[in-house]
Amino acid sequence: MSKYIIANGDKPAALKGKVKVQGSKNGALPLIAAAALTDREVVLNNCPDILDVENMLRIYASLGGNYERRGHEVRLKMEYMNSHEIASSLAGELRSSVFMLGAILSRAKKAAVAYPGGCDIGLRPIDLHLKAFREMGVRIRDRYGYIQCDASNTSAAEIDLDYPSVGATENIMMLAAGTKGTTTIKNAAGEPEIIALQEFINALGGSVSGAGSSVVRVKGTEDFGSATVDVDFDRIVAGTYMIAVAMCGGEVIFEGADGGQLTALISKLKAAGAEIDAGQKAIKIASDGLPRAVGSVETGAYPGFPTDLQAPFGALAAVSSGSTVIVENIFETRFKYLAELTKMGASVKVKDRVAVLTGTGRLTGASVKAMDLRGGAALMLAGLKAEGVTVIENGRHIMRGYEAPEEVLSALGASVTKV
């Protein structure tokens, strides 16, 4: 398994330069799923070259699709969907495989997938997905760890989500796209990737409206055409590296980043003392590398503070002057990285979904383990600030969502290698 090694001298390097922000993992995954709606060619530009995307493309191929990657351009075509089943080996690799259900049912009217099960950050139930499918007339047998769906007799419905689930919203949009009539999704998630999925389905010839608000309407379409779209920038990757600048000091411009998608983080980083100039096409952040504690941070649904930036922000809190209270409201076990941070000298108290970090002047390098994607990113940020050498085991977790972080950070002046 890959490792990342971060070797600072006794003074962490300030970060200086420009970053072209990679395409969004959570934007690309539903687009690959939605590409299965059509038998025509789809082109995704700015598609990040990361493990989760590669796994999703393998799932797409296992259903009968063909794809070709040329740099950040991915061409996909599924002339025939010759399978409606996602193998448990593939479903296990990637939780987001469950996002494929809606598209498969739209096209093949039946689907089978192994229960994706929990992952590193929590139980990750899919009850909201299945409840909505049943309300649309999908017959579901979920037993023996398998979910078998029959969508031969579905109809549009008015869905009221108990929680604005991103995945459930996306899955329902894709099933509704191929279901006669107009389906309404109330209490829908409002993340930018929901808007991107709406734009993509419409580019294919579908008819979706309201994405970005809490009510999304989808009018069923018989057949879909081809489309070429640009995957939006990854706001979580941009936010992760912005936190690195607030921790280590320096000045970095994030090209392609839309500050409007990161308002909650920007407000907290300004409170920590960073200077930020956020536009729609770029974000500039400068810092003296002496962050102040911000009091408290609570994760919430978009546009609230993103749960995916909770761990990276914890690394900042560990080196800020003062104490920070972090409340993780979305996932139940997203504090695993804190035990690893204490190996580097962080002062942490955790009770249930509340963590209190009291900044210590310096962290010291250590051998630590990435337990999940964003927790691994947090350890990388801590290593940038720590005195001495940090070795991060289980680097594969980080590679799921961050494209060549060792190259991005080294280009900014840090010393990061992957072995």
Ligand code: EPZ
């Ligand atoms: C998406 O996960 C993202 N993944 C996650 O990013 C992100 O953290 C999450 O949205 C919240 O923003 C992708 O887009 C591939 P949810 P998803 O359904 O769709 C509960 C990362 O690090 N829930 O909005 O799984 C659930 O347990 C990943 O990039 C149910 O109870 O998130 C959680 O508490 C991690 N029943 C809450 O809703 C359901 O049927 C939010 O989940 C579905 C969800």
